Amino acid sequence: MKRIDAINEIAAKVKESSALLIGNIGIPCKEIHHVCDVPTNFYMLGSMGLASSIGLGLALARPDKKVVAIDGDGSILMNMGTLATIATQSPENYLLVIVDNGAYGSTGNQPTATSIVTDLAAVARGAGNKDVFEVSTPEELRDVLKSTDKGIIVAKAEPGNTDAPVIEMTPEGIIKRFMEKSVL
Amino acid sequence: MTGLPKVLTPSEAVFKGIKDAGIDFIVSVPCANLKELIPMVDKAPEILHLPVTREEEGVGICAGAYMGGKKPAMLMQNSGLGNSINALASLNQLYDIPLLMIMSHRGVEGEPIVAQVPMGELTPKLLDTMEIPYFMPESGVDPADLIAKAWNTAVEMKKPVAVLLPIPFWRKQA
Numbered sequence: 001m002k003r004i005d006a007i008n009e010i011a012a013k014v015k016e017s018s019a020l021l022i023g024n025i026g027i028p029c030k031e032i033h034h035v036c037d038v039p040t041n042f043y044m045l046g047s048m049g050l051a052s053s054i055g056l057g058l059a060l061a062r063p064d065k066k067v068v069a070i071d072g073d074g075s076i077l078m079n080m081g082t083l084a085t086i087a088t089q090s091p092e093n094y095l096l097v098i099v100d101n102g103a104y105g106s107t108g109n110q111p112t113a114t115s116i117v118t119d120l121a122a123v124a125r126g127a128g129n130k131d132v133f134e135v136s137t138p139e140e141l142r143d144v145l146k147s148t149d150k151g152i153i154v155a156k157a158e159p160g161n162t163d164a165p166v167i168e169m170t171p172e173g174i175i176k177r178f179m180e181k182s183v184l
Numbered sequence: 185m186t187g188l189p190k191v192l193t194p195s196e197a198v199f200k201g202i203k204d205a206g207i208d209f210i211v212s213v214p215c216a217n218l219k220e221l222i223p224m225v226d227k228a229p230e231i232l233h234l235p236v237t238r239e240e241e242g243v244g245i246c247a248g249a250y251m252g253g254k255k256p257a258m259l260m261q262n263s264g265l266g267n268s269i270n271a272l273a274s275l276n277q278l279y280d281i282p283l284l285m286i287m288s289h290r291g292v293e294g295e296p297i298v299a300q301v302p303m304g305e306l307t308p309k310l311l312d313t314m315e316i317p318y319f320m321p322e323s324g325v326d327p328a329d330l331i332a333k334a335w336n337t338a339v340e341m342k343k344p345v346a347v348l349l350p351i352p353f354w355r356k357q358a
Contacts, residue, residue: 022248042251046274050244054275057248057256060232061209065252081237085245089234175251175279183253 004031004162005138006099006155010070011036013145019066019095020058020182024051024075026106027161028099032070034164042178043167049078052096056086059094062182066093066149073100073114080123086152087128096152103159121154194327194356195220198286198349199228201331202257207284208232209254211242215261217288217354222259239264243271243344247281255335257284262291262307262348263300272314272344280342284335287348294351311346318346321353 007028014021015036023029025044033043044051055069076082076098086096102115114120124132131151135141141155169177192200198221202210210225210233212218226233232254236242239260246256265287276283290297291304311318319334321327331347338345 044275046278047244047271050240050247050271050275053241053244054248054251057209057245057250057254058252059248060234060245061249061252061254079238079241079244081241085234085236085241171278172280175281179251182251 001136001138001141001155001157002160003028003099003101003105003157004035006097006141006157007031007035007070009138009141009145010068010097012142014038014040014068017066017149019068019149020062020178022051022055022058022067022069024069024071027164028070028072028105030164030167031162033167034162039177040181043169043174045167045171045174049075051075052082052086053079055096056082056089056091056094058182059091060089063091063093065182066095068095068097071096071098072105073098073102073120074104074112076120077112077114077118083124083127083129083152090130090150092150095149098152098154099157100154101157101159105159105161109159121152124152124154192328193220194349194354195224197327198331199224201328202231202286203228204328205255205284205332205335207255207257207335209246209249209256210234210259211236211245211256212259213239213242213261213264215288215290217290217349217351218259218261225259239267240271243268243275243283246283247275247279250281250283256282257286257335259286260288262287262289263303265307265310265346266303269310269314272316276344277314281344282338282342283344284331284338285344285346286331287346288354289348289350292350294355307348316344316346317341318348320348320350327353
């Protein structure tokens, strides 16, 4: 599975459940935008490492809405405390999908620790998270996405990017459009 | 003789300011100076409070909370500003997201720990460089009003603001 395969599955789920989506910085955001650009998507343009945190804050602020964050292994490694904070809060409406391709995909596929020794699902469990799922094919991901709106999915993938185009929206445009839906 | 009006402790005054400002979402990273304030915030039913592991994480969580309609603040030590600079610039300032940072300002007058001094001295300079407005207690100004004014500034300017509360401010405690 490549990241784009995972994003296709997540986009289908998000569309069907009207979830608010936080997309990770870099190529993941471009791929999400390319596959399924809807006003309920928030595209990160900076602040690497914080997709999971933005998603957590949003889910706590809006318990009436489903929230999905798509993050990467490199970003989670940069903000590993997020897994402990998510565990302590454990909101029912928050699903974090970590696409773990063992590489910093947006900067030239330099290997991360998960390609060598680090097991993010074990870290997530060790941090206290109860609902942790591991998948490695689009079909397995689709099945887990069908059965839960809560927890952490580690989707094992191979490195590799599509040539999804740059997002032309301004930061002001992205957040204004998003908040018109998220604060309703 | 009726009783004299109750004088608020510094923590109580800050807490009153938080409530007056309508802050309803708080993340915290502890500091000895915040040890009375954090439990007050934690017990307040109208405020959603969560401890976080690092200030940068807190900046992200507060941004998400704002995007869901909350009025967010972070209780922190000034050292945490150093952990937050990229997020404050490339998230809050880029997307016009307000945040109130209530900072215990260490490393200034009365500081016993030498390691606090470098960041203590750098903090106002870093805030100036980042064009983050900051507010400090003044004689004759109610700390509660200071907090409310800082949050109003954050909302009007759509950016992060800081309130720097140095060691002498907390010394008035009890």
